[in-house]
Amino acid sequence: MFNRVTSFCRKVxxxxxxxxxxxxxxxxxxxxxxxxxxxxxxxxxxxxxxxRLNKAGFEAYLVGGGVRDLLLNKQPKDxxxxxxATPEEVRKLFRNCRLVGRRFRLAHILFGRDVIExxxxxxxxxxxxxxxxxxxxxxxxLLRDNVYGTIDxxxxxxxxxxxxxxxxxxxxxxxxxxxxxxxLKNRVIRLIGDPETRYREDPVRMLRAVRFAAKLDMQIxxxxxxxxxxxxxxxxxxxxxxxxxxxxxLLQSGNGLDTYRLLRDYNLFSPLFPILDEHxxxxxxxxxEKMLELVLRSTDDRVANDQRINPAFMYAAMLWYxxxxxxxEIAFESGLSYYDAFMxxxxxxxxxxxxxxxxxxxxTAMIRDIWQLQLRLSRRSGNRAYKLLEQNKFxxxxxxxxxxxxxxxxxxxxxxxxxxxxxxxxxxxRHDMVQVLNKASAAKKTRRRRKTKPRSRKPKPKSNxxx
Numbered sequence: 001m002f003n004r005v006t007s008f009c010r011k012v013x014x015x016x017x018x019x020x021x022x023x024x025x026x027x028x029x030x031x032x033x034x035x036x037x038x039x040x041x042x043x044x045x046x047x048x049x050x051x052r053l054n055k056a057g058f059e060a061y062l063v064g065g066g067v068r069d070l071l072l073n074k075q076p077k078d079x080x081x082x083x084x085a086t087p088e089e090v091r092k093l094f095r096n097c098r099l100v101g102r103r104f105r106l107a108h109i110l111f112g113r114d115v116i117e118x119x120x121x122x123x124x125x126x127x128x129x130x131x132x133x134x135x136x137x138x139x140x141x142l143l144r145d146n147v148y149g150t151i152d153x154x155x156x157x158x159x160x161x162x163x164x165x166x167x168x169x170x171x172x173x174x175x176x177x178x179x180x181x182x183x184l185k186n187r188v189i190r191l192i193g194d195p196e197t198r199y200r201e202d203p204v205r206m207l208r209a210v211r212f213a214a215k216l217d218m219q220i221x222x223x224x225x226x227x228x229x230x231x232x233x234x235x236x237x238x239x240x241x242x243x244x245x246x247x248x249x250l251l252q253s254g255n256g257l258d259t260y261r262l263l264r265d266y267n268l269f270s271p272l273f274p275i276l277d278e279h280x281x282x283x284x285x286x287x288x289e290k291m292l293e294l295v296l297r298s299t300d301d302r303v304a305n306d307q308r309i310n311p312a313f314m315y316a317a318m319l320w321y322x323x324x325x326x327x328x329e330i331a332f333e334s335g336l337s338y339y340d341a342f343m344x345x346x347x348x349x350x351x352x353x354x355x356x357x358x359x360x361x362x363x364t365a366m367i368r369d370i371w372q373l374q375l376r377l378s379r380r381s382g383n384r385a386y387k388l389l390e391q392n393k394f395x396x397x398x399x400x401x402x403x404x405x406x407x408x409x410x411x412x413x414x415x416x417x418x419x420x421x422x423x424x425x426x427x428x429x430r431h432d433m434v435q436v437l438n439k440a441s442a443a444k445k446t447r448r449r450r451k452t453k454p455r456s457r458k459p460k461p462k463s464n465x466x467x
Contacts, residue, residue, distance in 0.1 A: 046079035062167040123149020203234035235271035240358035254303035312366035373397035
């Protein structure tokens with residue numbers, strides 16, 4: 001796959017700890033016979049878009065992660081396209097096109113549920129571009145970036161070398177601007193340009209560096225990694241809605257556990273989940289940290305087995321121990337019953353979390369259901385067990401109870417085992433299981449009555465009429 005003529009090879013000895021300076025970028029065109037990308041591995045809808053743009057006289061390239069993954073013999077999740085056509089010109093070519101985004105204007109071409117994203121080549125910012133096209137904050141963050149340019153400029157604006165790769169539908173070559181193919185061979189994630197400047201332009205690039213390293217099993221280049229811990233706080237300036245989408249990519253794409261560990265190593269996890277900070281330990285052995293490892297490992301397994309995953313379950317598990325701590329504090333300070341304190345704490349925890357990651361209401365409602373059912377699962381006598389089994393969120397609540405049991409053991413683990421047996425049992429066995437509970441409950445009530453001392457009765461005062 002990576003067989004290339006000697007003229008295309010670069011020596012990397014003593015260069016692994018460097019970044020690719022923008023001024024050093026040099027185009028290398030890899031002809032069809034020297035790379036392993038085949039059109040049969042590219043989405044049919046992506047090919048339709050590439051061919052139509054090309055036929056209309058525009059440049060059209062498969063770009064970024066799609067090219068990278070194909071070169072690594074992986075099946076890309078998305079096929080993104082770069083072109084010199086403006087978003088408005090793309091919309092004229094495709095009826096099924098909608099334009100999205102303010103910060104980056106993009107064209108989404110819809111084929112049912114399949115969305116092909118088309119971006120116009122990015123250009124460099126300049127004073128002559130005008131404030132309407134581009135804008136930066138005082139810290140260097142890009143607030144608006146609709147400056148269009150050439151493919152060469154677009155490559156310079158890409159974040160990592162392994163993403164500055166373009167597959168040309170016109171001649172089936174791969175255009176490599178930053179030594180990305182070489183870095184793929186050496187399994188290195190390397191930024192293009194000065195790392196601090198690039199991270200200040202868009203702090204989410206720090207998250208992307210970690211995500212790619214975990215996903216592709218690569219090492220982050222030393223110069224690329226060095227500024228991250230000191231600049232992690234910049235993530236607090238990113239819109240919470242954007243960080244919600246990023247959190248799903250980080251933690252629910254099949255490499256969540258490895259990604260989480262890298263995020264912790266680079267101080268990137270706390271800006272996303274500040275509530276969890278006080279539950280973190282040096283050896284990562286707290287109940288909260290054990291739950292994080294457990295739920296992310298479970299999520300990775302489900303992704304690997306093509307099973308459904310729901311963000312609400314993951315967030316419910318991640319935030320559970322902060323919720324318990326908060327509920328106990330509120331109950332102690334206010335004198336409320338534990339149940340009432342628990343419900344107040346649930347609202348507090350979610351209100352705080354959505355400030356950094358904007359979890360949509362449809363998920364926060366399910367999170368509350370899973371949490372509330374944890375309080376009800378211990379009440380199984382009478383008809384309660386049967387009614388709980390019919391709850392829509394019972395399965396998710398039970399799976400979470402099992403995780404808690406693995407961490408805490410004891411009565412909680414016994415409770416999870418009981419519910420597991422109850423679900424698997426037939427009708428008669430379920431009846432017997434509940435009857436055992438009913439008898440035990442009745443015996444406890446009887447013992448409590450016996451322990452209660454009878455109230456002493458005071459003698460009635462004699463009436464005045466008595467002689």
